[in-house]
Amino acid sequence: MIFNVNDFFHSQMFHLVVTHDVSEAVHQAALHTLSERHPVMGYSSRVVGEKLCFDEGGHWDKRFYVNNKGCRKYVSNNWPTHGKYQAGYLETDFQARGLINKDGKSPFKSFPFFQDALEIRKTYQAFFASFVDSYYSHDSDVKKDTELQNWIKEATKADVQDFPSELDKKSLVEVLTHFGFIVSVVHHGLNGGDPMGSKATLPFHLPALYAPLPKEKGVTDLMPFLPPPMEAVQLIGFLASFNRPFYQTQKTKRTMEYAFDEDEDTTHQLKRLNDKTKEAAKKFSRRA
Template sequence: MRFFTSIVFAAIATANATVLRREITNLVEASLPQFSNITARLEAISTKRQGWLYGPSLLGNASFFPAGTIGSARMQADMALFSLDSAWVAPRAQADLLAVQQAVANNGGLHSLDDYAHVLYDGQWTASVPGGTGKGILANYTQDLLFSMERLSLNCYPLRRLQPSETLPFTVDLNTTVELTTLSLPALLESGRLFIVDHSYQLPYPKGAGKYGASSTAYFFIHPISGDFLPLAIKTNVGADLIYTPLDSANDWLLAKIMFNENDIFHAQMFHLVASHDVAEIVHQAAMRTMSDEHPVMILLERLMFQAYAVRPAGNAVLFSDGGYLDRAFFINHLGAAQFVPDFYTTVGRFQANYLSTDLASRGLLNSTTGPELKHFPFYDDAKVIHDGIFNFMTTFINAYYPSEDLLTIDPELSAWFTEASTSAAVLDFPCAPKDGQPTACDRSTLIEILTHMAYLTGVQHHALNTGDPVYSSGTLPFHPTALYSPLPTTKNISDTTLLAMLPPPSDAIFQIYLLAIFNRPQFEAQYKTLVHAFSEPSFLARFKGREEVERAAVVFRGRMEEVSGEVRGRGFDEAGLWKGMPFVYRSLDPGTVPFFLAV
């Protein structure tokens, strides 16, 4: 555990003046190329192109990683900034870990499921996770509604609605489906009420020694009477290939959900890397090689990509190395993680296809033409209000610099960025890709969507799955282990003893929480690094002198995000013990807590 801390302080020791925030060290006023010294700008861009190269991908084969003198210097500077943040949380997490170790020792170990939920958490992790765990996430984890609604809040990305024309991957006994849903499985499918999360792709991935798990496929459904979103069945796809349902014994069904969550947390952590880091980085890199540092869009992208190039090298050294933190904590090892990246990049790495509403609609979660709408969708509700705020800011920002479409069309740097992104940078599905070797004109609305999506990737999607979310919700024990530690049963009706033996032993349980805690960044609120402050930092706004509308838009955005944060922090349960139809409170997207950038 001290290995992480030693790397942190070693990086700090080698940091140099490049640690200073780029926004502070370069306050040249923003300008378009049409209204500035084009020769000087072209020379500066040429220098950047020579010094910022596309290097090999890190952490699996996905997008390029910066190389060259300028690209490498940026990585080193970002690593130094990342190390400062890590140095704040790492010793606090270490102190918390020691306190939890003592609590477990005083308890004589972990002897029950309640011990996992209470001894490991009650009054613990107060230094590194001062916000504590999500309301209800530990108290109500045995409830099916909590399990199913996690799919619509904590990780909705692998969930999709099955279409009536699809062939079902497995069947469930008719009497079981009727008792649980009032309908047969084919009737659920035909009526558009059946959903699936399929983690069977994890089956061939290399696994860690002494760790066990499934490669689950799960059905969920919208109940015809209550309208609730509920679980129907979980198939393990390994060993005896058992199919579990809520009608099984309490221990069997709880184990099935735990096995699913083991698969799901691996998916969430790897998905966030591919869909957020890999995509945002390569779009920014294309801009670095084609736009002047004085271009307003470049300045905005630099703000969004603050500290971005630290995460993949840090992960390469600490998390995904042979015997690193991933190998120690997760069922699937670093070799399996490396396979996940290219397996998913071709789809989740597509830029336009993964716009918020576009992606959700493509999976039948939004505006579905088949079946009823979801009664509650907590992730989308929170993501949309932030997305709308970002969109409004970007609209004002772009219109301030491009009051007419013609002005954007004749911007040579923007045109070069669009071409570079789809060609040399190999960004998947980027707008305005050249056709027949000729540039394609972009309009203001397209540029606004591009920038909105970039800010969504860095400030919303990333933190829905990473940063503080796992330690206070999606990675809490005993319901969300990163690995199991006994072979899976080949028959049903397991005992309490068998179930308990499958959970992480005390040292591994504590390490899981510690690992997730060092990804938390509670200090960012006091440092004005949260989403609330994404566009209002004085040194950032100073670059847009004379564009009062940009400053006003930043004030509006900040005020709206403060309102959203206040609402999130005031959430509680209704008289039925629910919040938005689920027995836990979702707070992963609190703009006053989450960073505006790819922090970890």
């Protein structure tokens, strides 16, 4: 129980650093430097619910053993390391942690998490390679794009950790690929169905203990450590919302298959982009 209390806190705060904070800092820099019609602008958007979680009396105050101020401190302390942009690239990150070697080989007999994640990342990479190729014929075209160059400067000024200091076609593809990957795969891996499936099973998975830690062995009654019935129902309901069932049922689909879908009923960035990008989006949908 105690381990799972810490695990739940860590996974939720960690996901804020490596997905929300990283992507929102990059997006904020884009808002300051890229025009609304710039093709890159449509693929740099992410929003977080500040009032939902971090306000006084919000979810963190109600659910965690650490209040919202402690959560903010954790995020701030981990930003300089876990918030690094290029170091967060999937293969770069896994190699640094010894999970794969420089050739992408793992010491494990089976590593489905990496294999599946890598396949999805390659799908994003293929889309953004087509996207970049369709707008920039040469590296020099990227360097001549003053809005992109200002974006780099603004991101650096905004303290985006480890953001590229200059862009060519290859690095632009990597920047956009990582952005798409962290706001979908990484985010939902940490903050999607997992909280409900593995962290809402009472009495073993709690966001906090509701009684002081025992000082002696031999505890036979777990009830004092569990949330009251109404709080337990609210907790399970809150975590169930992370499954996001509306992603499949609402009119505009929001699963990864439809990440670059052109919906006739919505104003979508794809409608404003060129035909090569639209064709790449169709290929992405078939592979996703």
